[in-house]
Amino acid sequence: MEKNSKVRIPKQKRSILRKEALREKALSLFCSKGFQQTTTNQIAEEAGMSIGSLYEYYANKEEILYDIVDEYFTIFLNEEDKLRELFFSGIRNRDKRKWIRSIIENLIESHKASKKFNIELHYLYFQLDKVREAINKQKMIVRKIAAEALDSISGELTTDDTDIAAVIFCDSIEKTVDRICLYPLTIDNKRLISDSVEMIYRYLFS
Numbered sequence: 001m002e003k004n005s006k007v008r009i010p011k012q013k014r015s016i017l018r019k020e021a022l023r024e025k026a027l028s029l030f031c032s033k034g035f036q037q038t039t040t041n042q043i044a045e046e047a048g049m050s051i052g053s054l055y056e057y058y059a060n061k062e063e064i065l066y067d068i069v070d071e072y073f074t075i076f077l078n079e080e081d082k083l084r085e086l087f088f089s090g091i092r093n094r095d096k097r098k099w100i101r102s103i104i105e106n107l108i109e110s111h112k113a114s115k116k117f118n119i120e121l122h123y124l125y126f127q128l129d130k131v132r133e134a135i136n137k138q139k140m141i142v143r144k145i146a147a148e149a150l151d152s153i154s155g156e157l158t159t160d161d162t163d164i165a166a167v168i169f170c171d172s173i174e175k176t177v178d179r180i181c182l183y184p185l186t187i188d189n190k191r192l193i194s195d196s197v198e199m200i201y202r203y204l205f206s
Helices: 013-032 040-047 051-057 061-078 080-088 096-112 115-124 129-151 162-181 189-205
Strands: none
Touching (some): 013 051, 013 115, 061 080, 080 096, 080 129, 096 115, 096 162, 115 129, 115 162, 129 162, 162 189
């Protein structure tokens, strides 16, 4: 996407804070109204500045979204060690069902903090290339960590292909987490988690 040559990079504290305010208000609007229904005029108004001032920092609302996604992805990368600890903690314990359940429950809790934004990203995944690229990178990192975790106990697995096992493992967990956090059903979540744990366990270990 071609950048607006008039867009400036803020260096002074006041300008940095104004740009941060635009991102903050845009994120709030994207979550409450949806990205497609939000306009740059609404973002500027919420941030308490003119539309002309907004265009000094961003050429359009897509660039604001991409800035938010970049920040979101940076936070994810900074927490990669926590994610690795989640997959490796308890992996050598005898109770593998407890290990699988712990991963699912922890991911559910982390998704709750950014539920509305995650829902919007799911819609935008098929509409905007940069959103799709960022999400795919996240998934690739999670699968890589899962594959390394499964490699560390490869002798206990029912499959020799830990790369494929990691894909199925992560996809199964992702669908369970998404179903509970983003697209809930009128069923007991505890039952859904328990059966998901059992399904993954049987695939990997029995």
